[in-house]
Amino acid sequence: MSDTQKVPSTPESSSSPDSSSTPEWEQRFRAPRVSLPDWAEDAPDRSLFVSNATGTYELYAWDRASGRQRQVTDRPNGTTDGVLTPDGSAIWWFSDSDGDEFGVWMRQPFDGPQGQDEPAAPGLEASYPAGLAIGRDGTAVIGRSTDEEGTTIHVVRPSAAPVEIYRHRESAGVGDLSHDGTMIALEHTEHGDAMHSALRVVRPDGSTLAELDDTEGGTKELGLTVLGFAPAAGDTRLLVGHQRRGRWEPMIWDPVAGTETDLPIDLPGDVGAEWYPDGSALLIEHSFEARSELWRYEPGAKEPFRVETPAGTVSGATARPDGTVEYLWSSAALPPVVRSTTGAVVLDPPGPKAPASVPVEDAWVEGPGGRVHALVQRPAGGDGPFPTVFEIHGGPTWHDSDAFASGPAAWVDHGFAVIRVNYRGSTGYGRAWTDALKHRVGLIELEDIAAVRDWAVKSGLADPARLVLAGGSWGGYLTLLGLGTQPDAWALGLAAVPVADYVTAYHDEMEALKAMDRTLLGGTPEEVPERFEASSPLTYVDAVRAPVYISAGVNDPRCPIRQVENYVDRLKARGAVHEVYRYDAGHGSLVVEERIKQVRLELDFALRHLGEG
Template sequence: MSSEPATGWRTRFEVPIRVSSTRCPGATGVELLLEIGKTGREVSFWDPATGAITPVGGLPPHVDCPAPGPHGRSVLMLKDETGAEIGHLWSFPADGGPGTDLTPDLPGYALRGIDVAEDGSAIVIAAADEAGFGLWLLRPGLEPRHLYQSPYEAWNSRVSADGAYASINTTDHNPGVRRFAVTVSDEHGTVVGVLSDGPEAPVQGIRFSPAPGDPRILVSTERTGFARPAVWHPVTGERVDVDAPDLAGDVVPLDWSDDANLLLLAHVDEGIHRLYEFDLRSAELTALDHPDGAYFSPDVASPLPVYWTSHYGPGREIRLVRQRFDLPMEVLVLDSPRQEPRTLLASAPVVAGTALGSERIASRDGTKLQLWAAAPRTATGPVPTVLSVHGGPNLVTVGAYEPAAQAWLDEGFGYAALNYRGSVTFGREFREGFWGAVGDRELEDVEAARNWLVDNGIASEVFITGASYGGFLTLLSLGRLPGLFAGGLASVAMADWRLAYDDMAPALQAAWRGFIGGTPETAPERFAHSSPLTYVEHVRAPVLISQGRADSRTPARQASEYVRRLRAAGGDALLDWFEGGHETTSTTAMAETMDRELGLVRRALRGERWS
């Protein structure tokens, strides 16, 4: 291995990539930091009062979605041996001592929710296994208590400040359809309330009141077709909605203040974030003074409902977790809504990058789409361009720092990222736009984005790339839109729904039964229609698939079969294996992938085969 210092785009992967900053339960104000380092994911505790950052040692190799334990004295996370995301919740002490299995007698499960009571008295988890979806209450020294069970999708466990109540997002009222209601039970498992806005309008739990003895819960509703906050008392049924009629698009609830009087909200309009504060006593909505950037990133199908988010600190202090495409994560603080924010935790030093603009484009049927796009600063005309499509599908590309995007731009390529139908924060109709015809509407959107890049003089040729569902769309685009793309770079991609269904985790099977509209046995034609494997004979561009051997979301067997069939049809395909599950976890691996993809794209531009 070379000992020469990194230069050019490689320097972007020499700096740890900060992923999140999450406030710990309790009044200390300490935060848990998650970073991607050279050898893996690194967890630290950061005390903003002193500036001290203390790394946590002794964690297992597959660190995924860690949550801060009570009072910042421990780290909670799923421990699994392979990265397949099936295991048990463990608690690891902050001082690096040996961890403890918190559910030793349960069968292995996928963790689909975790929350800790503000007073540290309880933890609740949502666990999915062969038996279905369950809600469990964990108290120190006691056996786990089973609060809820359903064969239908149920995600995102929340717990009240004193551990007296727990919630989970449920679909019992609408089986097989991902439009949630919020079900709240007491600590004995007795349901005390269900909040539903009917079969068309989902409701999701965000956070219980941080005030002890207050059972109210902050929720996100969609009665208007767009996200709006509400505060609901599950015992009395009292409800306060924040309608915000003057704001178009989603208004996403993020957090509430320690005294439970103020709400932190994010307005999303064409991908642009603007933060507001709502006073529950006066019903006043106040715009916050902050610089441009992204201030939260929602997650799906994971233990935590967000990858990272802005939130309240002690008292009424607002901690703005901020990124831009050309700026790594930093934490700013607002002591008052109308004051200038000050820096609490500076972003990592990186070379100056290129900002991406938010473009509004139209799909084939006139649906409005949001596209992030930029040409390299050296461009004097169209250049080869990379089009990225995110995973999920119920995720979104926010305007956050992405070292790979900057690396492409550093090397003279254009770069764009599409929020296609299926993306969140653009309203319910847009988010559900792919239901029942998986791949069809998304490909119309991909085609529109590709053509926009060419027609507007940014792209000469376009390479498509994506991971997970984005990898699926990459492969599907190459088979159903032949001739539009110069190559495809897919990671942990879904290549064949039929083969994958038998191998994937039960939690994912339930989701895809709803999205596709049946099982491989009851709807074989839908599974075939939506599978890239069906179209391998039409693929004309070279293909790279990077695949984890232990992946339970997009399993290994179907990726192998796709490459075998494509090669048999005369296609140009590579399959790169890595040890682990659904994602790589180190900047070293990310840099190696970047180097590999840059080399392949340049070979394609020279007319050379990849395989």
């Protein structure tokens, strides 16, 4: 393999607009990108990755030995969910309808050709996915979620009918399948707390081998997650993540021996891990204060040692059989690249590179629940105060980091400062920070955003007359809620795929999100109506004064369109200034030109109502 591998160019990619005639913000979206390549456990030269080389994000197969790459999927609204079989002979990919996330797994030979697909699990009807694990003998463990059945998990053997081994109304999912196929690790929330999973290891017939439950039946807010079985025959160890010391960190659980092995990895922030391919060490992914880094830990050692990466964010990493590590890296200023610890660039997409942006600055602001971390980007060469966009992340259990993002960079190009707030509910700052938003959902996050807003104005960074509240998904929800509960604070709102009417959203959304909402609010809309009312943007719609722009996918299962229309109807009834853009996709779009169109509409709306500044 050469130091740099090229993703094949396509007629579609070569027809993109001439970069010399388009603004830099559009060039960032159109620049070809690749994901971190996945690889087959028993055939490591066979890899699978996602690229937007055609203008739509699709799956690509890569034979590293020959250098051959080919496009696996080709669908109007894109495809990103795919898995290689352990022997590398086939690719499983999830087929939904126009982004609705409801579908079936399909299978295609690794060598193709494209279009030679067949149902991977005949007999299983369409569902929302709830995990997938594929064994070396061809057996698959498939998790499914539907509104009618809740979660079901099935064992599917070659040329045999699927066998259901698990069913529950609460959310659950497939964690992993052991190397020899005799153990299946499940994550479940049978105790009713969708934010904190318990673990169960079962045999292929569904009988229970072992349980691990740090919630003690839901009485404690401590979660567990499956990180993976040891990658060696006869090794019964399972790597799991736990929160026993107030943050995510790994330990080793042997469900056969009944032992738990704590790991002396003393790093602040959240710590994840995966096995090296020979099982001799762990690759540690450490996230702290919006940056991340990699470490190697050998069980039994006193401490891990650093795997050198540049300052910024590692969005994914994997250890290769030769001991090298490949990782996807970026910073707010520099676009993403798949690197190796050899110093090589692993994959280099063809075509123009994304223009750089400006770096982030850290701001720490005292809020009502403790110090709030915000990331600030300001236009180069300006002194302020600037028109300022508060770009609020989704989740809510997610966080903004020092990573490249074309959306915020577009605002900076147009003279706006951009502030991203890791409010209570965000990950990466400890379990207490993540869990703090319960029962006063939305209102707690907005208190933290308000504290950062006040700091931004007082410091001279932000123009108080030109403050924009914006975000997508949960960030879109907080935008609409903030416009109604803080009407004097914001000059403009931009909400993408938002929760707008919480009660209707609950009844229409996918089952796993219903479980999350019951956890966040303490029950259903019928059980705790006052909490849903207090947290719903629709409750405050008549107080909204700022112009509002809303975009929504008509096939969205997470923030369904009916509840958005309810909110829009209320805006119309009172003659409020607003615009709505509906598009034929789900919870966002995988089509590059569609995404550019959405950002262009947002920029146009903001500049018309705020002026050029």
